[in-house]
Amino acid sequence: MRVITGKLKGSKLISPKGLHTRPTSDKVKEAIFNILGNISEGSQVLDLYAGSGNVGIEFLSRGASKCYFIDCDTNSIKSIKENLSRTKLAEQAYVYKNIADKAISMLGSRGILFDYIFLDPPYEKNLIVPTLEKISICNILNENGIIITEHESKIVLPEYINYLFKKDFRKYGGTTISFYINGRLNNESSISRDI
Template sequence: MRVISGDKRGLPLKAVPGSSTRPTTDKVKESIFNMIGPYFDGGIALDLYAGSGGLGIEAISRGVQKAIFVDQNRKAIETIKQNLSHCSFEEKAEVYRNDATRALKALIKREISFSYVFLDPPYAEQNISNEISIILDYHLLDEKGKIICEHASSVVLPEEIGLGKKQRSETYGDTTISIYTYK
């Protein structure tokens, strides 16, 4: 696992120890950023099921100004902090140990909105439609922002969720990437 492109291209990233997280493969990560970027001029990203922090770190490396990382696993939080330090991105990041729903409620109170929201929940615990609804209903996404969902290919997400519509969907083996924007 590594940073694919941008300022920190080629830097290796640590994976979360154990089998509780499923890291995004480099191939899928590169495809995601080719679909939404590939480079950015500022903006704020939310890496909601951050795991090792690979998606948020990749976004910062490619020009996102700041990223907020959320995961409920203690080992994941430690790994994210180590990876941020290794990339010298501590000043561009906030890291929180929390579950997704509580994290979203806390972010609503901060009145923050994101340019990019990465949703990569464990395949067995996916609640993506509900989370997308919360993000859109409470305007946690910028008007032209994108929600990038990584999910099992066996899961078919609806074309429309609340205020959002599926802009694009691509499948890579057992993984599908679905991108939502405001209607």
């Protein structure tokens, strides 16, 4: 596992010990960032169910200014901190050991807004829709923000989850990436803009 491009291109990352995490593959990660294009400088990122911190670190390598890493597993938190130390990104990161639901509530109560939110919860636990609902309820997505969800291809996510609108999805074998944007304004500019 490595950083694909940006200022830290080629940096090697470690994975948490054990079988509880399933890191996003380099192939899928590269596809995600090809779709997103240039990452806005100064953007804030939330990496939920962060595992190794692989995706959040990629955002930082490509120009994001801050990333919040959330995971409830002790080994994952250790790996995230080690990877941030290896890449010298610790000053641009906040790492919290917490379940996603509580972390989202905490961030919402602080009025923190994100330009990019990535979530890749454990498969077979049906966490995607409840997590997206919580994100919309707590209103932590910027008006022009994008949510990237990684999930099993057998799961078809709804077009709308509260005010979140599914803009696009791509399948890569057994993995699908779905993209949600802020559809609160319910007009053409908010729904038809390019990802």
